[in-house]
Amino acid sequence: SIEKLKKLTTLPVNEFINKNNLTNYYTASRDILHKELLSDVISSGTKINYDSKIKKVEDLGGKIKIINENKTIRNCEKLIIANGNSSSPIFDRISCSPIANDFMTYRSAVKVQELPLKISADTIYLFLGKGMHIVIYPFFEDLLNIVMITKNNIDVVMQKNKRNIEKGIYSFLRAQDWHSWSLYDSKITLNLDNSRPIYAIGDAAHSIKPHLAQGASMALEDAFTLGKSIGENNTTESVHYAMNARKKRIDKVIRNSTLNRKIFHAPSIISVFRDFFLEKTNGLSQLDNLKWLYDYEV
Ligand SMILES: Cc1cc2nc3c(=O)[nH]c(=O)nc-3n(C[C@H](O)[C@H](O)[C@H](O)COP(=O)(O)OP(=O)(O)OC[C@H]3O[C@@H](n4cnc5c(N)ncnc54)[C@H](O)[C@@H]3O)c2cc1C
Structure with a gap:
């Protein structure tokens, strides 16, 4: 019960x-x-510039050329690439190879009183099931965020877990209007030239599984480190050095998120x-x- x-x-x-x-x-x-x-x-x-999707970035040595999808071209001296976990590569020094997986994410927001479970407002709940986990947390006024990550599609996973999940919660989960999206894993390799002021941050620079909830945090840390280093008028090499120094921490986050995925599922x-x-x-x-x-x- x-x-x-x-x-x-x-x-x-x-x-x-x-x-x-x-x-x-x-x-x-x-x-x-x-x-x-x-x-x-x-x-x-x-x-x-909203509505200006970048198609390609070319480093021409003295300047950097940005080619938009609408064919307009801009030149700049420095560039920060932060296009997230995008499937279309825009710069040939950042390679991204997708790794196939069948994980899906489902998200729904409900009012506290709609949940068939009495929960405290200051607590985050993690439920572990067969090939799935659910995180429920209060996030805004009386709203709760429900995030469910499943290995495979929701119908298959719910069927597999039917006997494990308490009936009231099962019906509640089934009745949700879920927003869903696939989880893309990828291996990103940065081959940036340390003498050129082209930098990459966030998901554009590294792929982190969401099981440690650190992707956005690492993107913010990257941005802070980069902003600070550029703001101190450091040389291009020193800015790259500061960014490369983050690799150890990011790799540890990647390893721990990967491990969490295995443990949760x-x-x-x-x-x-x-x-x-x-x-x-x-x-x-x-x-x-x-x-x-x-x-x-x-
Ligand atoms: C299910 C799930 C749960 C998560 N939970 C957490 C969490 O709890 N905590 C946490 O820290 N992180 C979490 N993350 C990860 C987090 O969402 C990402 O790591 C973070 O958004 C990365 O930020 P970013 O700025 O690098 O990229 P994004 O947020 O993806 O931003 C990239 C931007 O670039 C734009 N763009 C892309 N291509 C182009 C182009 N060619 N031209 C112009 N613009 C372009 C996009 O429109 C987008 O606005 C989660 C991710 C998932 C999938």
């Missing part, structure tokens, strides 16, 4: 934050974050050990394993 859901563990985030003197954890609506960042960009005098036999381990280990010590991630100054 809903009252007797099997709880594997609780991760005491606030205790972890206080113990390590970290910034408070909070979730922000994407729209609010976007508005905040945009107002900073506009107040810095940056001009944004573990097949039946392995999931028994996973559940046993989670039940027996102290939540705070689990969080301590992530100190390298959160107790970090960019």
Whole structure:
């Protein structure tokens, strides 16, 4: 029954934050974050060209040529490539090879009272199932965000999990109006010329699986590092050096997200050990394993 859901563990985030003197954890609506960042960009005098999709970027040595899809051409001296996890490459020094997978993401937002489960407003819930996991978290006023990542399509996965999921929750999940999209994995190789002021940040520079929820965070850290280094009037080589120095941290994030995907979606036999381990280990010590991630100054 809903009252007797099997709880594997609780991760005491606030205790972890206080113990390590970290910034408070909070979730922000994407729209609010976007508005905040945009107002900073506009107040810095940056001009944004909307509706101008870039087809190709060419480095001609002295200048950089940007060719738009509508065939207009612009030249610039410096360039930051931040086109995300885009399937169409725009610069020949960034290669991106897709890695096939059958993961899907589903998202839905509901009011707290619609959930057939009593939850606390300050808690993030993670449910682990067969080839699926669900994250439920309060994100804006009385709204909850529900994100479900499934290996395979929702109908197949729900069918497989029918017996494992409590009836009320099962019907609730089935009744949702899900927005869905495929998860693309890729291997990105940067072959940037350290003597040229062309930089890459965020998903354009590295592909991070969403299972550690760090893609946007790493994109923000990249942007901060790059902005700081350029702002200090460093040489092009030093700016590249600062960006290359981030590789160790990003690679660790990539490894941990990949591991989380395996743990969250573990097949039946392995999931028994996973559940046993989670039940027996102290939540705070689990969080301590992530100190390298959160107790970090960019
Ligand atoms: C299901 C899921 C859950 C996630 N959850 C989290 C989370 O909880 N926490 C977290 O930190 N991260 C999370 N992420 C990852 C996060 O969304 C990305 O890592 C982040 O958005 C990357 O930012 P970016 O600026 O590099 O790229 P994007 O946000 O993809 O921005 C790229 C921009 O470039 C534009 N663009 C692309 N091609 C062109 C072109 N040719 N010309 C002009 N413009 C172009 C696009 O329109 C887009 O606006 C999640 C991702 C997924 C899929």
